[in-house]
Amino acid sequence: MGGAERGGPGRTGALVSGIAVALGCVLFLGGFAWAAILYKPYTVPTDSMAPTIARGARVLAQRIDGDEVRRGDVVVFRDKVWGDATMVKRVVGVGGDTVVCCDRQGRMTVNGTPVEEPYLQSGGPASPGGFSATVPRGDLFLLGDHRADSIDSRSHLTKDQGSIPRGAVSARVDAALWPTDAFGMLPRPGSFDALPGGTSEPGPIRMLGIAVVVGAALILGGAAYGPLARLATGRTARRSGNGKAVAPHG
Template sequence: MSSVTERPVATPAARKPRRNIASALQGVAIAVGFAMLVGGFGLIALQYRPYRIPTTSMSPTLQIGDTVLARKTDGASVGRGDIVVFSEPLWGGATMVKRVVAVGGDTVACCDAGGHLTVNGVPVDEAYADERIGPGAAFSTTVPEGRIFLLGDSRSNSLDSRAHLDVASGTVAASDVVARVEGIAWPSARIMALPRTTAFDAVKGPKASKHGLLVPASYAAVGGGALVLLAGAAGWVVSFGHWVQRRRRG
C-alpha cells in the first residue's frame, strides 16, 4: 500500500501593514519639519537682533512701538539707503535707528529746486520719506572717509545728522553701526520684510545692501512648524480611524 505524503500548505507572504508605512511617512515629515523649524529660527537668532522703535522719527517706514529685526554688521558694508542701528557717543550714546543717505567722500546737500535731497549733485527721489525737506533747512556738507550721514524718514520729526552739523559735520563713524534693519517682527499686523530702496541707485558708489537670509529663514521656520503640526494631526486622524474600525469589528 502506497502512502500519501501530505505537503504543507504554503502560506502567502505577509504584507507590510499600511499602518507601518503611514507611521514611517509621518515620522519623516515630523523630522523634516522640525529640522526646518529649528534651522530657520537658529539662523535668525545667530544673524539678527531685535530692536524696538521708541519714536516716530522713521515714520512712515517704521512706526513707534515696532520691533524690528536687524542683521549684525560691522558697518563696512553699509550703503546709501540702508536703515541702520548705531550708537554715537557724541549724540548722547543712545541706540538709534536712521537711514544712511551719504557715505565717505559724498557731498550731501539740501535741497534742489524741487525740494529733493542731493548726493554728489544727483537729486534723490525718496518715496519712503513722509515729506521733502523744506527750503528753510538748507545745508551742504562733505562726508569724511569712514563716516556716514543719516536722516530719519520723518524729515520734520527727526533729530539726525542735521541737528549735529557742528559735530563732525553731522556724520557718524561707520564703525558705530552695529546692525542693518531688514524686517518688522511685531506687531503682527505689520510683520514684513522691508524692501531694498532703489532711491540712490543713480548715484555712483555704495548702493543699498541686499538683504540676508531673513525671508527664507522665516519661511523655513513657519513652514517647518506647520509641517510638524499637520503631520501630527494626520497621524492622530489615522489612529482614530483604526480605533473606530476595531470598535466596529468588536
C-alpha cells in the same frame, strides 16, 4: 503573510511620518536658532523714522559689520557724540559723498544727483532747512525719514560734518514685527540706485521665516498621521465586519 502585507503600508506611513516630524524639527528649531544668531529685536523709541517706522514699533535688525552698510539702509547705531543712546536712522551718504539740500524741487542731492525719497513723512521736502556736508572717508551721513522731527546728521554738522564712523553701526533693520499693520519686510528704496554701490540686499529673514513655517507644518502633519491612520483603519475594519456573510448552520 497577509497580515504582514497589510501591515506594510502602515509601517511605511509611520516611517514617513517620523521623517516628516524629524525634518520639521530641524527646520523649525534651526530657523529660530539661526535667526537668533543673525538678528536682534529692537524697539524704536521716537517717531523720527515715521512713517517708515512708527514710535514704539518693534523691528528685527540683522547684525552686520559697518563695512556692509549702503546708502538707503536703515541702521541701528550708537555714537557718544549723538548722546550715547541706541538710535535708528537712514543712511543717505557714505565716505566721500557730498550731500546737499535742497534743489528747486525740494530734493536732496548726493554728489550732484537728485534723490527721490518716497519714504519721507508727508512726501517731503527733503529737509525744512538747507544743509551741505562732505562725508569723511569711513563715515556715514544719516537722516530720519521724519525730517521735521528728527535729530540727525544735520544737528551735528560742526563735528565731522555730522557723520558717524561705520564702526558705530551694529545692525541693519530688515523687518517690522509690531504693530501688526506694519508687519513684514522693510521696503528697500530704489532712491540711490543711480549712485555707485546702490543699496544692500535684504538679509535671510524671509528664508528663515519660510523654514520655520514649513517646519511647523511638517511637525503638525507628521504628528497627525498616526491618529488619522488609526481612525481610518478602524472605520475600514468596521465596514468590513458589517459586510461579512453569515455561514448557515448545519
